[in-house]
Amino acid sequence: MARRRRVGNLLALAVLSALVERPMHPYEMAGVLRARGKDQDMPIKWGSLYTVVANLERHGLLAAVQSDRQGRRPERTVYRITEAGRDELVDWTRELIAVPEREHPRFEAGLSVLGVLGPDEATELLRQRLDRLETQLADARAALARHGREIPRLFLVEAEYDLAVRQAEATWVRGLLDELTTGSLPGLTEWRAWHETGAVPPDWAELAERGTEQQ
Amino acid sequence: MARRRRVGNLLALAVLSALVERPMHPYEMAGVLRARGKDQDMPIKWGSLYTVVANLERHGLLAAVQSDRQGRRPERTVYRITEAGRDELVDWTRELIAVPEREHPRFEAGLSVLGVLGPDEATELLRQRLDRLETQLADARAALARHGREIPRLFLVEAEYDLAVRQAEATWVRGLLDELTTGSLPGLTEWRAWHETGAVPPDWAELAERGTEQQ
DNA sequence: ACCCGATTACTCGCAGACGAGCATACGCCG
DNA sequence: CGGCGTATGCTCGTCTGCGAGTAATCGGGT
Numbered sequence A, B: 001m002a003r004r005r006r007v008g009n010l011l012a013l014a015v016l017s018a019l020v021e022r023p024m025h026p027y028e029m030a031g032v033l034r035a036r037g038k039d040q041d042m043p044i045k046w047g048s049l050y051t052v053v054a055n056l057e058r059h060g061l062l063a064a065v066q067s068d069r070q071g072r073r074p075e076r077t078v079y080r081i082t083e084a085g086r087d088e089l090v091d092w093t094r095e096l097i098a099v100p101e102r103e104h105p106r107f108e109a110g111l112s113v114l115g116v117l118g119p120d121e122a123t124e125l126l127r128q129r130l131d132r133l134e135t136q137l138a139d140a141r142a143a144l145a146r147h148g149r150e151i152p153r154l155f156l157v158e159a160e161y162d163l164a165v166r167q168a169e170a171t172w173v174r175g176l177l178d179e180l181t182t183g184s185l186p187g188l189t190e191w192r193a194w195h196e197t198g199a200v201p202p203d204w205a206e207l208a209e210r211g212t213e214q215q
Numbered sequence C: 001a002c003c004c005g006a007t008t009a010c011t012c013g014c015a016g017a018c019g020a021g022c023a024t025a026c027g028c029c030g
Numbered sequence D: 001c002g003g004c005g006t007a008t009g010c011t012c013g014t015c016t017g018c019g020a021g022t023a024a025t026c027g028g029g030t
Helices: A011-017 A026-035 A046-058 A083-098 A107-110 A117-148 A157-182 A189-196 A201-209 B010-020 B026-035 B046-057 B083-098 B106-112 B119-148 B156-181 B188-197 B202-208
Strands: A062-068 A075-080 B062-068 B075-082
Touching: A011 A026, A011 A046, A011 A062, A011 A075, A011 A083, A011 B106, A026 A046, A026 A075, A046 A062, A046 A075, A075 A083, A075 B083, A083 B106, A083 B119, A107 B010, A107 B083, A107 B156, A117 A189, A117 B083, A157 B106, A157 B156, A189 A201, A201 B202, B010 B026, B010 B046, B010 B062, B010 B075, B010 B083, B026 B046, B026 B075, B046 B062, B075 B083, B119 B156, B119 B188, B188 B202
Parallel strands: none
Antiparallel strands: A062 A075, B062 B075
16 A cells, blocks of 8 residues: 655645645745644654755656746745646545554653553653643634634644544543542552562563563 | 653664663564564664664663674674663653653644545545544454453553544544535535636635735 | 844755665475 | 575665754844
8 A cells, every 4th residue: 555655754745735826936835834834734844845845856746947046145946846746746645534544642652661650650740741731722722713713614624633632632641540540540559569669560470571482 | 841862763762661671682672572562552663673772872771781692693782771771761751751742643734735635535535534444443442352351451551542542533534524425514615616626716815825925 | 334133045964764685594395 | 304485683775854054135223
């Protein structure tokens, strides 16, 4: 599935989507993308812009139109999107929408090593996360309401999605915190003992050696 | 905040967490991590293992213990975690748990350029996504139930989190699909006209030029 | 009229990441 | 007991991402 993209950086997707409307030079793309808040929707690093544009051109997805020069500035090359570029944009979008990729939020990585902390510290840190999350959610909700008055829904779906997912995260964290504070999480006692004494609880010891059979 | 990690690859986190228990050589780490399903929780590329271990050693987070040799194989270096490594592991975990980072799921990027497709194609693709998502969710639920019988909850929280978040995604997609199929999404008519004729709807035209004021 | 800080527009070097490839060992079948 | 397919264990070259740095220009204060 998902044949590897010739230019894989998502900044390239944003660039293509901007050039669909009209040709631009790189810095103008940056302006337009920033104005549309695309840097909120993707992990965009502006330092990569010129590299990405060059790569797109190299693969025939963009073509240089003209170079003009103002004053003693370096000349600015204006690019237009090619047919191949249009195809790539559409195909890539189709894939991003239709195929759910397993994502790997950093929080998940953190949770998977939660055992290195003690239960009390874990509880405290999760509470901090929840606090911050709720602040961010309130901000996001306000921003969405504000934009909703001037921008068509179609261009806000990604923000709505983001909000929904983060809301679910907050709910889940609240649930876990609840189990931790009421003590209803199974294995809490073993976890605490393990962390305080350093000794692996007897019922867990055997698991730890799972998949370790080597000569 | 979040001072840059000396070794930023999350594979390094996994390596540190494995070496907390006992010293190992790299290939053994791979076996243990795989057995624990850590490659499910993080974007692990095994091709990076030796690079990452070398970097960890370079920064004093690991130390070589011994090199033994079996047959004519290349010698295998056994590494142990250092005090600095232990500190890094704990500090990194704390950060991952307590500080919610703005993540950028690829789906969000896709949604932000949804306009390049027409509403009918978008609907069809979203339906495909929902189908696949539901299959994956069923699998994940089954796997979680199976593991739940032998592994303590503590080591399954990351899978539970993942499930909860993806469930929220499915719900959200279902909601959007609903608005699309019933036609209740505002601007649907404009969107369709725009896509069929290529002409930007009058009420949207002005927005498109937003943030474009350049000489 | 001139200076200085901010903004604009771009460049470059370095550090990783990672996939493909390779060499050794093992197991199984004839 | 020899040959071959598969698993093991590791290396290396390439490619790209990106942050820090820089040069030109603008603006506005005195």
